[in-house]
Amino acid sequence: MAYKDEQLHEEKVFKDPVHRYVHVRDRVIWDLIATPEFQRLRRIKQLGTTYLTFHGAEHSRFNHSLGVYEIVRRIIFNFKDRKHWNEQDRLLCLCAALLHDLGHGPFSHSFEKVFKLDHEHYTQQIIVGDTKVNHVLEKVYPGFANEVADVIAKTHSNKLVVSLISSQIDADRMDYLQRDSYFTGVSYGHFDMERILRVMRPTEDQVVIKSTGMHAVEDYIMSRYQMYWQVYFHPVTRSSEVILTKIFHRVKHLYDKGYIFKLEPTHFISFFKNEENLQDYLKLDEAIVYYYFQMWQEETDEVLQDLCERFINRRLFKYVEFDPNKMMNVWLELIQLFKNIRIDPDYYLVVDSSSDLPYDFYRPGEEGERLPIHLLMPNQELRELSRESDVVEAISGKKRTDHKLYFPLDMLKENKDKETVEKIMAILQIQGDV
Template identity: 40%
Template structure:
């Protein structure tokens, strides 16, 4: 059904040694404009301001998620019973799952008010994209890949393998981000996890003998979020970026001309269905216009752009530490009364939990296969996870404020 390359294409990778491509359609998708664009978008955005080696791109992660999907196919019992068509849909969805990310990723989403998953679906289905033209060689293929990203329940097994609490996306980014940041608590035994997985009646299960590796994986993810992804310095850097985006948006709504080359950005702000402009946006594009904004006549953009360029970050107060109430009140009044104060004072909350499962989010359930063939939900089987489900919820609230 799908043409194979006469000779496999390989990519060297620090995690897997080699990433192997056997299908021509995968090779063509990797070379597409939309996937190559991911080379110019950092995987970890502002985290590189703290962990200086975290310079890897969304492209390297997307290839990694694809390779993890290959490892699932080769190592998870029961995947041999999945049709070739669904296996290729799985490989493609793993490769393309992040193509909708904007420059500096999540900071861009907050201002655009459109998730990267929604943009991924748009890029897959748009007749304007190279990705869509490549997928169109097979009737219905683009729609099937998009349905996996949307969680339409058309291919429930593939959906859970691409996006759930135990999926190829998370297993690659935890391993890759830990490697690139040097954060040892993010290392996971993904091969042991894969060997413990089994497909039963179209559902992913984990053998009881592999539960320890799942417990370690969930704790690694939990620590990575609070020690790396939510690091206050990384969040301070992204807060400056969000302020720049917000100011540009506000000025554009007022009809004010901005002295920088931001045509594509403005086009997307006005209409996030402008696919051509969206594809034009990446970290390189944003870095270029922020450098121009360091000479901008608008005082807010000038100040924020210079802060971004020079790493002059927001100060922050963590409210969990019960800071002085008078200090907080004075701080809030100062920025409330300040012209443009809303761009320089932000209240930011982040939260996380080690294991999430409820009857309403069944895709997040991790099922344990017992020796007698029966199944139990992970938190019913593991006392550690049962305790984490009720006690690991953590919320951090910080006040970020900018001082000259």
């Protein structure tokens, strides 16, 4: 029997709080889960610093990756014997679903922003590079690893397979909305996934939804909208991300200046020099980062010491509504006032912006164009979702942006220059004695 067809002697299951069970029968999937690169995902939180806002949000990329695999497994089981579905693509779908987040680094998007990295690039590098994951995939047949990487990169010729992993209604989103909702303890991410799975239909280029399932899809899109603004863009979480980002900026600045660290940032030096390789990247996880942050609380540099202590002990920055596009003069004045009282605005006065487009229809040629969700009508015609749904039409193509200004209120209150601090507090419209 060929490796690609090999089944385990008995089905393995992972107990899962969202899907009840994750089922594994394929030897390939079981072997991929056992690789060091996949096991590393146990040490990467799914929601980065969100646990500092929602204390239950301690789940990992490992949890989520298994969940996406399980949803895809169930979708393609339902596709059996349907037109446009080729059973030969089953293993390609399952492997791409399982490995789609393999390249995430510690604290995910915050870490990426600091070092200008792309987790999708690293996902592909892990899959096609000299790794255990690659060795397993290449046993399926030569070139299979490249096919899996192409699906994740959305460059594979089979658009149907790509849409299962990455589209506006894909297994990735369906898992993280429910999983993140469960672990944060909120109800926003709940939607009727069972119904959606039952009304999914394969076409030549993408998954479409039987028109009778439109209301379940409306619910899914609104769930995503609420989760972004109530959980993913929560201002307290963004405060912790600001501090995390500034820690790395400070360490890089000190390293470039020749500062002598008590604990040398060994794991980050190649990133500071833009000379990192795949092995450097794979050595990083959140346990490593926490260790450095813990130790850097004892550094002689006061800024690094303070930022690490804030992050470790959740002493976060306060925030106010602030739009830098409309308040540039105020922004420049605040920078100068912070300098006057010797609080470095580069680290302690930060504007953070978040934006989201909950659903979009096809806009040819526009940056970030998205393949829309199509409904399969009774006459077999395909209709774009927002043309049939008043609910979806109301939010289609509407990008919402939110700006916050973050600063250390405790530092202001402790500063001896009360006159300048009062000016700052007045500008920020903060009440209270200083």
